[in-house]
Amino acid sequence: MDPCPFVRVLVGNLALKGPVAARPAGGSGVHPSAHPCFATVRLDKHPSRHTAAVPLLPPDDADAPPPPAAASLAAGFHLSKADLDRIAGGSFFSPASASGAGTAKLKVAIYSGGRGTTCLLRSRRLLGRVSLPLDLRETAEGRAVVFHSGWVALGKGASAAAKAQLYLTVKAEVDPRFVFEFDGEPERNPQVFQVQGNRRQPVYTCSFGCRHHSGDWNWGSRSAQSEPSSSRRWRSSMGSERERLGKERKGWSVTVHDLSGSPVALASMVTPFVASPGTDRVSRSNPGAWLILRPGDGTWQPWGRLEAWRERGGGPAGDGLGYRFELLPDTAAGPGVTLAESTISASKGGKFAIDLTGAGGNPLARTPSSSGRSGELVRRPSPCRGYRGFVMSSTVASEGTGGPPAVEVGVQHVGCAEDAAAFVALAAAVDLSMNACRLFSHKLRRGLSSSATLR
Template identity: 60%
Template sequence: MDPCPFVRVLVGNLSLKLPSSSRPSPAASAGGVHPSAAPCFCKIRLNKLPYQTSSLPLLPDPTTTTSSSSSQNLTLAAVFHLSPSDLHKLSTSSIFSSKSQIKIAIYTGRRGSTCGVSSGKLLGKVVVPVDLAGTEARPAVHHNGWAPVGKKAAGAASLHLTVRSEPDPRFVFEFSGEPECSPQVFQVQGGRKQPVFTCKFSCRNSSSGDLHLRSRSLPLESSISRGWLSSLGSDQERPIKERKGWSVTVHDLSGSPVALASMVTPFVASPGTDRVSRSNPGAWLVLRPGDGTWKPWARLEAWRERGAGSADGLGYRFSLLPEATMTSSSGISLAESTLSTARGGKFTIDLTGNNAAAQRMGNSPGCSPRGSGELFGFGAWPFSNSRGFVMSSTVEGEGKCSRPVVEVGVQQVGCTEDAAAFVALAAAIDLSMDACKLLSHKLRKELWQQLEGSGRGLFA
């Protein structure tokens, strides 16, 4: 099946030129009004997509004229990802609806807000029309040069910017159910779905308190049943001190295992608390098959961030392992962020405009193994193209049914095992929402998948 035609719109090469009367004085800067070397910032928006904020360099001399920077060497300020549905809406819009636009609101002063009021003072706005017709097939430069700020005539402030769009095709995968329920995984293209993988969830410690695993989509046990069970005083009703031994094996349609996400560091509460802390996170290892065994490919650490009231977050750190090692110290950190435990969000690895990771990575970590065949026929070893979008996966919050939707950049997929590794990673981050649930909260045993026969081999 073909990939889905995503498009990304990049905005960069920003520079602000102010007339002398509008420039902040050194005294004002020293007084704390403009505390940074770049005393201006801007909010960038494409149509109704969320704003992105960026610092805005100020030219040192208003009489200076600079040539337009190359649109190919973009100093990135914002990037917007457009899905096939976004592109369809734009192509079917009526002649009376507004066209696509990049809107940039420019502010002087410090960022942030005080008592809900923005600290910056609005200087003006710049609007750049963007014609996205056909951009899923070819790159385009929509603007590269200066634009006036606001509606004033000559002598007003002006902004230099580059707006570029380029194709960003991605493979899209969708779980048919929660990862802990051993679902199928479909590849999605338009309105078509084709099964490509199956997942097998397992837990290796049937004798521990982990029998209280709970699917986020299932209701809690009734208070009556909990009270009856606790009256028995069984060991299984004692508070759980750790969650460990979870794994998800991804199989291709022939039944061969092509990726594995295994919990290698238990999720343990910090002393005196019931939460997994950042200082002692749990960890998953994502492995790929090779030479008759599993070889480490990446490591995912997760913990619970404390928020205001009940607004906790799921913190995570993703590292690529160039060498066959399980230690996080030798890995290359590619993503670190927080997801809301209440609302969920999107786990994302996006190296657009990020050269630091590319410099650290050097060469790709070996040749892509050939296992179950060139199913997709694109790209090479994951992260060999170390710039641009890599992958994303949806994650639902606690108490919600989670069926992850995974997007993977075409350049990251060269064979079945490549795609399967990202599917396993998506299952791991989704299950981390359960693993990082407060340890005082029990997890339902309906999710438990007890292994029969602990003596199975790696590729059973």
């Protein structure tokens, strides 16, 4: 089957020049030389919004090259065919039936002051806005398009801010991906389908396994509330094998098979998820870990290592699943390379992603010049053993609710069935980590806590 069409819109190389605000004689007020500037970047009809710092060029030397911080990616928008159809008001890849179909509007707002979400928000001041129309149909022919590369005056604003100019580079490129969907949670031995439009074709099956030394498959589901108070007091004072098992989750594995039944990838929990002393949570200082393995030379060869832990969080987002994924070297010698490290909300779920668009160099590398001349965008090689650009993403359901993962993999990283299967196994490990990092005072979701489903 063919990959699914995707388009990426990249925005970067932000820099600001000109007298954004006159310094008050008394030394009070907000001035970018003492307070940072930042930008919010949005693409209409797309839900995500990005925030990035904007370096300020000295007002008396506006033609000088910007600081190194300017040579960076500020925002990246990933548009699926459904997103493109919504922008076009119909089928994106069919001839436009109306003027302006396929055109999206990029909106950049520049502020001075703090980027915080509390009282600092009140101290920020709008310096100006920039709006650029992007005719994304130009990418339908399969080539990258540079929509803008140079200086542009900030929009309407205060008289002092009107003199300011923003440098930015905006580029769109096709980014086809293979899309896979589980038809159930990883612990339910699901099939995995490759999706292309309305077509779904089975390509893999998954088998979940669980092992430990005591033979009791329900160690992770025991709740302290179900035990008599006398038993809980005895356990806390004396300790026991039952307490140890109740404070760790281990031995989970997911094997990915092709349709002939041959194993093509494996995710194996190699470090137990253990509650930190005196707590019911897996801490960052002692994370659990998975090995992602691929078959080779008649045995399993390590490909990647995933670490996960419970991240404490405040505010409405609450706790999160912290993770770090490391690509392992081909030989036993040498350190691994960290490809992804972030947090996913435990209460809302989210996405696990490996995107190395900015790794090893800026994909929008160009030095701003006051002439505003545009030029070719240069992509420098990534140090991550051939992994660059978008690599993969997978959806992760919130803890306790479950939900089948959906996986996207960049076509440049898939040369055979085993390549894609490794990413499918990694997606399963991330999904299961959300539950492995669930507070030990809470029950695991059905399928992980019932021996009847773990066969």
